Structure formats: C-alpha cells, structure tokens
Amino acid sequence: MDYEKIGLMAGIEIHQQLDTAEKLFCHCPTRLRDVDERCGEFRRYLRATESEMGEIDRAAEEEMKKQDRIYTYYAYDSTCLVENDEEPPAPLNAEALELSLTLAKMMGMTPVQQVHMMRKLVIDGSNTSGFQRTGLVALNGKLPSGARIESICLEEEAAQRVEGDTFSLDRLGIPLAEITTGPDMRTPEEVKEVAAYIGMLLRSTGKVKRGLGTIRQDVNISIRDGARVEIKGVQDLGLIDEVVRREAQRQQNLIDIAAELKKREAAVGEEIIEVTDLFKDTESAILKRAKCILALCLKGFGGLVGKEIQPGRRLGSEMSDYAKKCGVGGLFHTDELPAYGVSGDEVRLLKERFSAGDEDCVILVADTRKKAECATGQIRKRAMMAFEGVPEETRKMLEEGSSAYMRPLPGAARMYPETDVLPVDISEEYWESLELPELITDREKRFATELGLDESLAKQMAYSSKSPLFEEAVLKGIKPNLAARTLLSTLRELSREGADVESIPGRDLIFLLLAVEEGKAAKEAVPEILREVAGGVSVSDAIEKIAPSISEDELVSLIRKLLDERKDFVREQGMRAVGPVMGVVMKEVRGRVDGKIISEILKKEIKYMISS
Numbered sequence: 001m002d003y004e005k006i007g008l009m010a011g012i013e014i015h016q017q018l019d020t021a022e023k024l025f026c027h028c029p030t031r032l033r034d035v036d037e038r039c040g041e042f043r044r045y046l047r048a049t050e051s052e053m054g055e056i057d058r059a060a061e062e063e064m065k066k067q068d069r070i071y072t073y074y075a076y077d078s079t080c081l082v083e084n085d086e087e088p089p090a091p092l093n094a095e096a097l098e099l100s101l102t103l104a105k106m107m108g109m110t111p112v113q114q115v116h117m118m119r120k121l122v123i124d125g126s127n128t129s130g131f132q133r134t135g136l137v138a139l140n141g142k143l144p145s146g147a148r149i150e151s152i153c154l155e156e157e158a159a160q161r162v163e164g165d166t167f168s169l170d171r172l173g174i175p176l177a178e179i180t181t182g183p184d185m186r187t188p189e190e191v192k193e194v195a196a197y198i199g200m201l202l203r204s205t206g207k208v209k210r211g212l213g214t215i216r217q218d219v220n221i222s223i224r225d226g227a228r229v230e231i232k233g234v235q236d237l238g239l240i241d242e243v244v245r246r247e248a249q250r251q252q253n254l255i256d257i258a259a260e261l262k263k264r265e266a267a268v269g270e271e272i273i274e275v276t277d278l279f280k281d282t283e284s285a286i287l288k289r290a291k292c293i294l295a296l297c298l299k300g301f302g303g304l305v306g307k308e309i310q311p312g313r314r315l316g317s318e319m320s321d322y323a324k325k326c327g328v329g330g331l332f333h334t335d336e337l338p339a340y341g342v343s344g345d346e347v348r349l350l351k352e353r354f355s356a357g358d359e360d361c362v363i364l365v366a367d368t369r370k371k372a373e374c375a376t377g378q379i380r381k382r383a384m385m386a387f388e389g390v391p392e393e394t395r396k397m398l399e400e401g402s403s404a405y406m407r408p409l410p411g412a413a414r415m416y417p418e419t420d421v422l423p424v425d426i427s428e429e430y431w432e433s434l435e436l437p438e439l440i441t442d443r444e445k446r447f448a449t450e451l452g453l454d455e456s457l458a459k460q461m462a463y464s465s466k467s468p469l470f471e472e473a474v475l476k477g478i479k480p481n482l483a484a485r486t487l488l489s490t491l492r493e494l495s496r497e498g499a500d501v502e503s504i505p506g507r508d509l510i511f512l513l514l515a516v517e518e519g520k521a522a523k524e525a526v527p528e529i530l531r532e533v534a535g536g537v538s539v540s541d542a543i544e545k546i547a548p549s550i551s552e553d554e555l556v557s558l559i560r561k562l563l564d565e566r567k568d569f570v571r572e573q574g575m576r577a578v579g580p581v582m583g584v585v586m587k588e589v590r591g592r593v594d595g596k597i598i599s600e601i602l603k604k605e606i607k608y609m610i611s612s
Helices: 058-063 094-106 188-204 237-264 285-289 315-324 344-354 369-385 428-433 440-449 455-463 467-475 480-496 506-517 523-534 539-546 552-565 567-589 595-611
Strands: 009-017 040-045 070-075 117-121 131-142 148-156 160-163 166-168 175-181 215-222 229-234 267-274 292-299 308-310 361-367 393-397 403-407 415-417
Touching (some): 009 188, 094 131, 094 175, 237 403, 267 344, 308 315, 361 369, 467 480
Antiparallel strands (some): 117 131, 131 148, 160 166
C-alpha cells in the first residue's frame, strides 16, 4: 500500500507502569497478587454521570447500553479502602511525579506550573469509582527523529480483569505514565521506530515495571478521507506496525464500500420485522432457542456486508460489534447464508418477506425481544455510518493485528476536576535539579568499547534489568564476559529448565562469580551451583557440594594417574591426545577447577610423557 498516496497519519499513546514503592494515591505496594490470595470481594453498580455542562460522554453513554453493569472486585491484604473507593485518596505520590518529570526532561518538554488531577469517566468496571484520576505533567517535547511529544500525564492504572465482570484490585492505582505523540508518523515502520525509542527512554530510568502488560501502546490512525481511530491495548511492539497496516487497509476498504453504496443508491430500510415464524422448523441451534428473531433489510448492501475489510474481518463483523453492545451473541446476514444450519429455503422465504433482490442484504438477530430490538437498532446505526466511510471509534486489538469496535471516541464531557487531590507546584529550582539517567543506547556503547563485550552481548546486557548488577560485579573485579554470560545466558537456560532463578539474590551471584575469579570454583560448574542455590542451598554449601576444593598437587596427581592409564594412547597420539584426555579430566574434577588451568597442566604432563 502506498501510504503517502493514501495520506496515512499516525500517533501513539504509550502507557507505562512505574516501578515505585507505593501506589499513586495510597501507601499500598505496587506488586501483583495471585487471585487465590484474595481476602475478600465486593460488588459495585456503575453508571455514567453528567459533566459540569450537564452532558453525558458519548463513550460512557454507549457503555450504558449494557444491561448488567454490576461488577465484582477481589481485595487483598495489600490493598486498602482507597482502591475500594471507600476512603479519599492520599496526596499524589512524590516518587511517581519525580519519575514522570524526569521522563519529560529527557524528551525536552516544558513542565506545567501546577499538576492538577482530573477525573476521566470510566464505567466499564476497570475502576471502582467509575473514573480514572489523571494529571497533565508536561507539554511540547521532541524526539531525535523529529516526532513531537504532545504531552506526558501521570495517571492511576486500572484494575485487572480476571474474567467477565470480575476485576482484581492489586493492579488498580499503580502509577502510570502516559506519553502522547503528535500524529507525525507517515508509515507503519515509523510508528514502530518511535514506540521502540520511547520504550528505550522509559527503560533507561531503571524505574519502570517489566513484563507482559506493564506497557501498552494505543495507536491513533487516519488516512485521507478517513477518520481518526484509536486502537487500544497493543502490548507487543513487534505487532504495532502490522496494526497500522491493517487499520489503513480497513479504512481504505470502508471508503471504497461507501463509494459503492452511493453508486448503487443503497438505503437502510426503516422497517424492522419479526420473522420468528419463518424459522419454527430451523436446524440452526441459535435460531431454534431464540425467543425472538428480528430482521432488517439493507437495500443495495448485497455482497458488501460479507466483504473482507481486513484479515478475518468483514463489514458484517463491524455491525456485529455494535449489536453485541446490547448483549446479543452476534448476527446472521444473507451474504453468508445458507450456512450455520439455516437452509436455502429459509433464506428464500426471508428475502421474499422483504422483497429483497440479489443486491440487497437481510440481517437477522436472535435473542430476547428487548435485546434483539436494541441490537437491530445498533445495526441500523452502523449501516447508516457505512455511507460516510470511516466512523471515529475506539477499537481493541485482536490477535495478529486486526481490530474490533469498542466504543465511540470520548469527548470533552469525559473529563471533570478531581476535588479530593490538591494541586502540586512544580518549581523551576526543582525542575533544574532533576538528574537525567544514562540512555540505554549510550550504556550499550560503553559496554562494548570500555568493557570489551561484543556488540550483541553489549546490547542484551544494556537492555537487561540485571544491568545494574552487572556493573556492580565488574566493579568488584569480575570479568565482564563472565558476568554478562552468567546473568543473561546461564540464568535464562536454568529458568527454562524450571529453576527459580528469580529467588537468587544478587549478592549470591556476585559471591559465586568472585569464587570463580579466585579459582575456588570453575566457571563450568556455575550452572550446577546456581541450580542448587535456586533450590534453597547456600552458595558456600553449593560450591562445596558441586565443586569441592582441590589443591594443585591433587590435580597434578589425578592427571598423571589418568595419563598413566592411557599411556599407549597418549604416546601414539602425541599432543593430539590433549582434547580426549581433557574431557576425562573435566568429568573427574566435576567443575572444581577451571578448564584453562587443567589444559595447561595436561599439556605439560603429556609433553613430559612423550619425551621420557
């Protein structure tokens, strides 16, 4: 696709959990819990509230269509009444504010004079209060690529959905930095590059949480004659360019469908007819158990409702997304029938009921009357939008990069002032005193040039969360390559085997590596020793068990004994015998001695045997 020709414009919002000791508005820890550890649960009914101007936000109004808005929340001994929305919030977390300001300074932004918290209306169950607290921290930054950073906000993380309408409160309130770019990217690849660079800046602070779900990208995309669409929840950086490609494809196809509908002089029928009687003997399980089946005729939509607009998604999928807001499972349409147990005769009778021709499409919804009436109204609404091309929407990412409708884009009525949190002044002196961390890209170069790591290993080590431990190890005299390969490769391999390497303290890792440097253990024994330590054995005991000390005299004596047992082979092979005998010696000493030392003694003893 020619992105310049279609006028692609894209921007991103990056939401990153900050690794602070406490949550944003209470003193609870920011660690996640297993749902089995919950110590209580309660329920809340959420509804939309009017803004100061007496308006209800359109996104919240859409959510109100859901019949049952009662949500269940799991509480823990590490959550409190603030998360329950039964106690006012504590003052804004100073550590989180400092970290967000540091990020702003790294991007050349201008801080606000006062941070004022606002309430953002959210009634999807992800917050017990029905709103999310968020505050503007800084404005107007720029990245080296030229992409503009419009703002950085500090906000509270939402509750984690367990399943259905049940949420866990352990995540609610974790500080979250929201970084918003301008719509400056013109290709999918640019979006990915900018997201990667911002991710690097975030990691450079050393104070952000790591792992799946701790960082999320929302992508804003539009093309010429299209509309701004926000796709939420892109967690995998590797998919972000594909998300942009698929949304550009979707918008272009919707524009083409709109042009074809106008060319056909298509129309959305006014009449919604109950057709339950047509399917009294149907083989379709869904239609058979429905209490009410309603149908709507879309004149001139034939072949277009079933048209693919992005991989795995059709115009009918878009209509189905709107219908599902009323609680129905989905819809049937004649572009895909007969199928799903619906016979050809039933399709013919259905079309006859509407006097529908080949260029027309009939939509079916089956459920209770109340849900079916709501759903057909939603389908009619989405069908009318098809004439406009691309509606402004908030969408959720699906597997592999396609997306589905969530709700309309929110408007100004969504935000209103937070009266329970006092503003925080940002003085010029405080701003100037903020120290900037070393960028990971600069750290990577330093590891390669000053410490001698190869480029690949230097990059892995610079981006690793164990980078501070690596630098501490090097300062204490451990060789950079030994430290890096142990912290990256060895620990990763042991983790894959099931060892609990995360439980090994950094001081134990350094103690072991110093033992290797001092000749008290061989580097070959490090994996076995660490496996013991991960199982709860002390480092000293693990070294003694896996690699008990052996003196040089004992080692020489062992090597001479093994050579004497193989003297015919050694004299026949000469120095070529070093390799095979080396393997035997290493097996005997079981990692108690470094291989380099063994090799030197072995070569010396073989030379002596050959010459004698």
